[in-house]
Amino acid sequence: MSQHVATRQPHKHALDVAHPPPGPGNLRAVLLPVAVVLLIGAVFVSVYLAAFHAPRPHQLRVGTTEIGVQQARLSRHLERIAPGGFAVETYPDKAAARDAVQDRTVYAAYLGHGKLLYGSANGAAVTATVTTAFGSVAHAEHHELAVEDVAPAAAGDTRGLSVFYAAFGLVLAGYLFGMTTYQLAPRLQYRWRMASLALFGVVGGFLVALIAGSMGFGALPGPFLPLVVVISLMGAAVGATTMVLLRLFGSAGVSLASILMLILGNSSSGGIMPAAYLPAWLRPLSEILPVGVGVRAMQGLSRFQDDGLFRALVILPVWVLGAALVLYLKDVYRRGVPAVAGEKSALQPAAG
Secondary structure (H helix, E strand, O other): OOOOOOOOOOOOOHHHOOOOOOOHHHHHHHHHHHHHHHHHHHHHHHHHHHHHOOOOOOOEEEEEOOOHHHHHHHHHHHHHHOOOOEEEEEOOOHHHHHHHHHOOOOOEEEEEOOEEEEOHHHOHHHHHHHHHHHHHHHHHOOOOOEEEEOOOOOOOOOOOOHHHHHHHHHHHHHHHHHHHHHHHOOOOOHHHHHHHHHHHHHHHHHHHHHHHEOOOOOOEOOOHHHHHHHHHHHHHHHHHHHHHHHHHHOHHHHHHHHHHHHHHHHHOOOOOOOHHHOOOOOHHHHHOOHHHHHHHHHHHHHHOOOOOHHHHHHHHHHHHHHHHHHHHHHHHHHHHHHHHHHHHHHHOOOOO
């Protein structure tokens, strides 16, 4: 009987194996990721430096109860301090001025004789701006500035950034959801993908409101259910928009979504400082992108008498429903059209 002795081949290290020289496909795989991520990084640095490197107010809304010569003198003084920095509105009395600050119609109100109403919930930048400017006004009137905080920030939130970070967490989650849903289940039926989007939005809104709200850190002391609704809609809008960009532009849509939602959206959200401090080209985005609309409503529910809530309940559903419609046309309607056309042609009798 013959015996076969298995010979053991020596193990070769990966570096010992000769590889063919890189071809055009390999070079693309090497260079494209570098180019894409560096482009996104360059956009991030450029946008955030443009927005926050040397911020100054542009037509920041402030109020006053002074009239006539006193108001004209106040406007001239503010214009000298920050040309184009303030827009002054007149109120008949202290009560009206207080209401205007509390619902964020204005960011501060000067009552004359060195008395200033402001809201620290607007953040450290606004507080520093108005106290410095009106401190100079009061000094010119030979008064010491006396301030009253009529819209205080949450306890411990000294810089007013808690809302921004709470929103950013769900915005990042929405972006990741929109990106991974097609990667993990590219052929998932439309109705189940929409159910997944709705589940993400509702659960995400509930968790953020629970963690950041009165049951957690106390950073969002507004009414719980309205906060859940706004945060859920904001997260769903970001997720749905990311899904649309991915479906329309393929892998490039992921980069576009990161620029639109994460970079432009968060920088213009008003969570770091109000839109009045942003460059003119960035300011309008805070009024239309889901992040800015959602952050303003979250702040309004928590500190400013529901400021921005109505806008959020109108604009955010438009983003969600618009994205759902595009996905329906892309994933359902257009897939059905060729099939229907094929069935009709099959039923037609052959010519001749």
